[in-house]
Each structure stands twice: as C-alpha cells, then as structure tokens.
Amino acid sequence: MNIHEYQAKELLRAYGIPVPPGEVAYSDRAAARVAEEIGGNRWVVKAQIHAGGRGKAGGVRIASSREELREIVDRMIGSRLITEQTGPEGQLVQRVLVERACRVDREWYLGMTIDRASQRIAVIASADGGVDIEEVAREHPERIHTEIVDPATGLLDFQCRKLAMAIGLQHRMAPFVRLLKRLYRLMCDKDALLVEINPLVETEDGDLLALDAKLSFDDNALFRQGEIAELRDFDEEDPKEVEAHGHGLSYIALDGQVGCIVNGAGLAMATMDAIVLHGARPANFLDVGGGASPEKVANAFRIVRADPNVRVILVNVFAGINRCDWIAEGVVRAARSQGVDVPIVVRLAGTNVEEGRRILAESGLDLIVAEDLDDGARKAVAALRAVEAGYEPVPEGVRA
Amino acid sequence: MSVFVDETSRVIIQGFTGQHATFHAQDAMAHGTNVVGGVTPGKGGTTHLGLPVFDSVEEAVAATGANVTGIFAPPQVAVDALLEAIEAGVEVAVIIADGVPVHDMVKTKRYLTGRSTTIIGPNSPGIITPGRCKVGIMPAHIYSPGRIGVVSRSGTLNYEAVSQMSRLGLGQSTCVGIGGDPVNGVDFRAVLEAFEEDPETDAVVMIGEIGGPQEVEAARWAAEHMTKPVVGFVAGVSAPRGRRMGHAGAVIAGDSDTAQAKLDAMEELGLLVVRNPAEIGVTVARALKRAGAL
Numbered sequence: 001m002n003i004h005e006y007q008a009k010e011l012l013r014a015y016g017i018p019v020p021p022g023e024v025a026y027s028d029r030a031a032a033r034v035a036e037e038i039g040g041n042r043w044v045v046k047a048q049i050h051a052g053g054r055g056k057a058g059g060v061r062i063a064s065s066r067e068e069l070r071e072i073v074d075r076m077i078g079s080r081l082i083t084e085q086t087g088p089e090g091q092l093v094q095r096v097l098v099e100r101a102c103r104v105d106r107e108w109y110l111g112m113t114i115d116r117a118s119q120r121i122a123v124i125a126s127a128d129g130g131v132d133i134e135e136v137a138r139e140h141p142e143r144i145h146t147e148i149v150d151p152a153t154g155l156l157d158f159q160c161r162k163l164a165m166a167i168g169l170q171h172r173m174a175p176f177v178r179l180l181k182r183l184y185r186l187m188c189d190k191d192a193l194l195v196e197i198n199p200l201v202e203t204e205d206g207d208l209l210a211l212d213a214k215l216s217f218d219d220n221a222l223f224r225q226g227e228i229a230e231l232r233d234f235d236e237e238d239p240k241e242v243e244a245h246g247h248g249l250s251y252i253a254l255d256g257q258v259g260c261i262v263n264g265a266g267l268a269m270a271t272m273d274a275i276v277l278h279g280a281r282p283a284n285f286l287d288v289g290g291g292a293s294p295e296k297v298a299n300a301f302r303i304v305r306a307d308p309n310v311r312v313i314l315v316n317v318f319a320g321i322n323r324c325d326w327i328a329e330g331v332v333r334a335a336r337s338q339g340v341d342v343p344i345v346v347r348l349a350g351t352n353v354e355e356g357r358r359i360l361a362e363s364g365l366d367l368i369v370a371e372d373l374d375d376g377a378r379k380a381v382a383a384l385r386a387v388e389a390g391y392e393p394v395p396e397g398v399r400a
Numbered sequence: 401m402s403v404f405v406d407e408t409s410r411v412i413i414q415g416f417t418g419q420h421a422t423f424h425a426q427d428a429m430a431h432g433t434n435v436v437g438g439v440t441p442g443k444g445g446t447t448h449l450g451l452p453v454f455d456s457v458e459e460a461v462a463a464t465g466a467n468v469t470g471i472f473a474p475p476q477v478a479v480d481a482l483l484e485a486i487e488a489g490v491e492v493a494v495i496i497a498d499g500v501p502v503h504d505m506v507k508t509k510r511y512l513t514g515r516s517t518t519i520i521g522p523n524s525p526g527i528i529t530p531g532r533c534k535v536g537i538m539p540a541h542i543y544s545p546g547r548i549g550v551v552s553r554s555g556t557l558n559y560e561a562v563s564q565m566s567r568l569g570l571g572q573s574t575c576v577g578i579g580g581d582p583v584n585g586v587d588f589r590a591v592l593e594a595f596e597e598d599p600e601t602d603a604v605v606m607i608g609e610i611g612g613p614q615e616v617e618a619a620r621w622a623a624e625h626m627t628k629p630v631v632g633f634v635a636g637v638s639a640p641r642g643r644r645m646g647h648a649g650a651v652i653a654g655d656s657d658t659a660q661a662k663l664d665a666m667e668e669l670g671l672l673v674v675r676n677p678a679e680i681g682v683t684v685a686r687a688l689k690r691a692g693a694l
C-alpha cells in the first residue's frame with residue numbers, strides 16, 4: 001500500500017526526521033493560509049498523487065508570491081497530471097503540499113527495502129540524489145552503497161557511519177546516524193516495505209532535510225497497522241481492482257482484449273503468457289483464489305466484462321481445492337444472467353472435472369470448451385480474430 | 401528416498417481441528433501420509449480424526465515423535481506457530497498461509513540461524529512425495545509416483561506441469577511448492593541441491609515467476625554442480641512492471657526481475673528453458689531422452 005508524500009512526511013516528522021515546514025491544502029485559499037503559517041517568501045507546490053515523475057510533468061512548481069501561489073494551486077487542483085507512471089489518462093489532483101522553499105547545497109539518495117537476495121532489510125545510500133536511482137544503479141553501480149541489517153541487532157551505528165563516509169557526509173556524521181536509525185525504526189514499527197528519501201539535502205544552514213519521501217507498506221500487515229490502513233486513498237487505485245478485492249478476487253487491469261479468469265497467481269500469469277504466445281494480449285490478470293463459489297466466479301465475470309476492451313473471455317481453472325462443478329456453475333450463471341455477448345472459452349481440469357464439463361455441455365449455451373492450456377489460449381485468440389473480422393456470434397470454426 | 405518427506409515422516413498438523421486443516425489432513429491420510437496427531441492450543445487431550453490433539457508442538461513431538469508439521473494456522477498467527485515448531489526441533493515445517501507479514505519472515509529466518517528446520521512456504525501449496533506423503537493443499541489424485549522432481553513457487557502451475565507430465569507417463573519423485581512470498585523458507589537452490597542428492601530423482605523441473613533473484617541463483621548453482629537435467633520455466637513474460645501479480649513476491653522492481661531476463665539467464669547457464677507454459681511436459685521428456693534416462 002502506498003501513501004501520499006504529505007502523509008509520509010507527517011510520519012517522518014513523528015519519528016524526529018527533519019522535513020521542510022509545510023502542510024497539505026485542498027484549495028488555493030487554504031494554500032495561502034499554509035504559506036502564511038509557515039512563513040518565508042518562496043514556496044514549493046507539489047501535486048499529491050501516488051505516481052512518480054511529477055517534477056517532469058509540471059506537478060512541482062515554485063511560487064515567489066502569494067498571488068502566484070494561489071494561481072498555481074488553483075490551476076493544479078482539479079487538473080489531471082500525466083506523468084510517465086500514470087498512463088495517458090493521467091491522475092486527478094485533489095490536493096497539494098505547500099512547503100517553504102529552501103536553498104539546497106547538495107543532494108543524496110537514501111532508501112530502505114527488503115533485499116530479496118539476503119532476505120533482510122537493506123539500507124541503500126548514494127551521493128547521486130534527486131535523480132532516478134534505478135538509472136544510477138544501471139549506469140554507475142559503484143555509486144550505490146548498501147548495508148544489510150541483521151534483524152537481531154537492528155541497524156548499527158558503525159553501518160550508518162560507513163554509509164556516511166561512502167557518500168561524503170562525514171561532516172554531518174552524528175545527525176546522519178540519528179536520521180538513519182530513526183528511519184529504520186519507522187520501517188520496522190510500521191511494516192514498511194520501502195522507505196525512500198530522495199533527495200536528502202543539506203541546507204545552507206547545514207541541516208539535513210528529507211526533501212521528498214516515499215513510503216510503501218506491507219498489505220499483509222495492515223491488520224496490525226490500523227493508523228497506516230487509514231491513510232489509504234482509494235481514489236489513487238483502479239476502482240475495478242478495489243471492487244475485485246472486496247469480492248476476494250485478485251485483479252489487475254491490462255490493455256489487451258482477452259479477458260482472463262484463472263485460479264492461482266502462477267497459472268494466471270502463465271495463461272496471460274500463453275495468450276501472448278498465440279498472438280493476442282490479455283485484458284487483465286485475475287485470480288479467483290481457492291474454494292471459489294459459483295457466486296465468486298459470476299463476480300469475476302462481471303468485473304472482467306466491465307472492461308470495454310474485452311472481446312473474448314478465457315476461463316482457465318486447474319482445480320485443486322477448487323471444484324470444477326462450482327466453476328462451471330458460475331460460468332453458466334454469469335452467461336445467463338449477465339447476457340454475456342462475447343465468446344467464452346472454458347478450460348477445466350482437476351477436481352470434479354467430469355461434473356464440470358457436464359454442466360457446461362448441458363447448459364445449452366454457446367460455450368467453447370478447451371482441452372488444455374494451449375488449446376484454451378489458441379481457441380481464445382481464434383475467437384478474438386473471428387470477432388474482429390465481424391463474425392457474430394461465434395463462428396463454427398472455433399467451436400469445440 | 402525422495403526429498404524432505406516420505407513414508408517414514410511422522411506428520412502433525414498445526415491448527416488441526418480447523419475446517420481446512422481437517423479436510424486436507426483427511427486427504428493426506430487417504431494418500432498414505434503418516435499423520436500422527438495435531439496441535440490446537442486449548443484442545444489438548446481430545447481426539448480428532450481418531451488422532452490425539454495437543455496444546456503445544458513440544459508436547460506433540462514428545463508424545464508422537466513427530467518430525468514434520470503442516471501449519472494451517474491463519475496468516476496473522478502462522479509465524480508464531482512456525483517459530484513454535486522450529487523451537488520444538490521439527491525437521492520440516494510446511495507453512496500454507498497466504499498473507500504472512502514480510503517483516504515476520506525476515507525475523508524468522510534470522511531465528512533459524514543455528515537451528516536446522518527446513519521451512520517450506522509461506523504462501524505455499526505444500527509438498528508431496530506421491531503415494532507416500534503429502535503435507536499441504538494440493539489435490540493428491542493428480543500426482544503419480546515417478547522420478548521427476550518438481551519445484552515451483554505457484555500451486556496451480558505445479559498442478560499444470562504435473563498434469564502435462566502425467567499425460568506422458570512421467571511420474572514425480574517429490575513436488576515442492578516454495579511459495580509466492582518475497583521472503584520464504586527453502587529457496588529454489590536448496591531444493592535443487594536436495595534433488596541432486598536424491599537417488600530417486602532423474603531430472604528436475606523448476607517453475608519460477610517474476611520478481612527476485614532466486615531462480616537465476618539456483619540456475620547458476622545448477623550449472624556448476626548438477627549432473628541431472630534441469631528444465632526451467634518462468635511465468636509472467638506478459639506481466640507489467642511495478643504491479644504485484646497476485647503473489648506478494650511476484651513484482652518486477654528492476655530489470656533482472658522480469659521473466660524474460662530470468663529465462664535468458666537460465667538458458668545462458670545451460671538449463672533447458674521452456675518459453676511456452678504448455679510445453680513443460682514435452683520438454684521434460686526431451687531432457688530425459690537426451691540424458692539417456694528414457
């Protein structure tokens with residue numbers, strides 16, 4: 001789960017990590033009030049959306065007067081910001097963060113993440129701050145410095161000092177060690193998966209300041225992180241994904257035309273891959289999970305069909321703890337009650353497969369039955385090509 | 401002797417009296433698994449499925465000589481159950497729960513230092529040595545005894561691969577689901593090592609997915625140390641960057657996390673790489689033929 005920058009900075013502040021004076025605002029008037037409160041004569045206005053790449057997209061602006069500030073905020077709020085991460089439709093800006101601008105001498109990168117190689121928390125630092133860290137890692141891996149933390153001791157002072165020396169922060173050793181250790185405590189306390197300060201800056205006065213912050217949390221730990229869970233902003237998420245989640249379905253919208261309804265994350269990905277191998281593209285990832293009831297399958301149909309790009313639906317279920325008869329029941333129910341108007345290809349295997357196939361056959365519906373994974377993907381793509389060529393409803397050539 | 405579990409394994413089920421645990425314990429027993437009891441705190445002294453129930457793993461181990469546990473506790477408490485099993489000296493602990501907090505697993509792996517429990521999971525379908533022992537939630541009836549070792553992150557993709565092999569008459573020595581979480585127990589490499597040592601395994605299928613370095617690390621180890629053929633598949637060539645594809649660990653964070661990069665690396669290291677998930681079975685057959693075992 002991701003949160004907004006202003007929320008991340010409030011958390012940093014609560015952990016004693018210095019951030020620029022500032023506050024969130026929902027209107028130009030509120031922004032002017034924030035400016036008055038925090039003082040100064042230049043302010044930074046930052047669009048609060050989860051997607052990165054805001055700076056290049058015009059989502060971070062400097063105002064040199066109150067009037068200019070109100071003008072910028074007025075234009076920003078209610079607009080759709082298109083960054084390299086939002087997709088072409090952009091993301092609606094509903095609030096901005098107003099901060100006092102500060103003069104910056106140098107910028108660093110600081111991050112903490114779960115390192116999958118060591119299976120521990122890694123602390124990452126670089127003297128190349130304020131830029132895309134992945135690019136630095138690619139082009140100049142020697143400029144990235146990492147310390148792996150033993151969970152039994154936590155982050156140790158000497159590790160922090162090593163990093164300080166590696167990135168040229170020896171002259172601010174004590175505050176840097178303090179900052180890193182607080183950041184590590186935040187990461188552990190709040191079940192964060194990623195903590196990123198980019199850039200960390202040294203101001204004219206010699207203070208270390210987190211100029212931008214990104215925090216990401218473990219969804220699986222939200223049951224014990226009530227305060228974090230409350231920070232979730234559903235407006236930043238795909239409403240179909242949120243709805244699917246509510247039905248116990250794992251759904252991710254993609255940009256193809258073959259709607260997928262599968263059980264298990266691995267098989268769902270492999271099904272998408274098979275569709276690509278046969279020359280089409282999946283419209284979504286969807287895992288119905290284990291023990292899927294007919295109702296759950298029908299819900300999956302509704303969510304997949306809500307995507308206007310979907311021209312054919314491929315159901316691929318290898319039932320272990322699932323039951324093919326329930327899946328078939330769900331398919332039939334959805335096709336009848338929702339009046340599904342696209343070809344449906346169904347591949348069933350595993351527990352109660354015979355019963356499942358009988359239900360499909362006796363339904364009298366125009367379903368395309370597939371023998372195995374390859375057959376399913378092939379028939380789905382063939383049906384798609386037929387629909388694209390204008391055949392209605394399902395042409396004989398692709399029927400089982 | 402297959403790997404990790406066989407007919408000599410003495411299995412307990414943690415969370416024994418729960419609905420799912422009961423269902424899968426029955427299926428495991430019908431499949432020949434030597435289930436010797438279970439643990440449900442507060443229900444010690446009673447019996448369930450004709451077997452003794454204990455309040456703690458320590459008691460269960462002392463009374464039954466159990467050396468393998470299947471943990472069916474929900475994700476919020478599964479790690480506590482796992483740590484209890486490790487402390488009680490259980491040799492193999494299978495943890496099924498999907499939704500275990502990552503930080504808990506980081507600490508658990510540190511806790512394991514100096515202790516010898518093999519953890520399988522979390523977010524795992526379990527482990528099965530067909531006809532002899534099953535600890536998990538996989539449908540036992542699709543597996544058949546044989547000489548192919550299978551290791552995967554995903555459960556359903558494990559079933560898919562097995563069914564393709566079964567159609568060609570290729571049975572399995574042991575199938576291990578190491579789970580879809582970013583921080584997990586045994587990794588691909590550890591399972592490959594076990595299969596290489598196992599006289600009952602002739603070839604290995606490794607089924608990975610996007611995210612993390614474990615597949616390539618294992619492939620690198622295999623290239624240097626394995627005499628048996630390894631067939632590799634990685635799911636998710638069509639997955640977008642930055643999105644978690646169902647499994648907590650299935651996310652492309654950097655270039656090396658993509659399925660394409662992993663498949664290419666595996667191929668470079670000399671593994672038999674499958675690019676079409678429907679061709680896992682036939683590729684295993686080809687590997688055996690090439691190795692002269694079929």
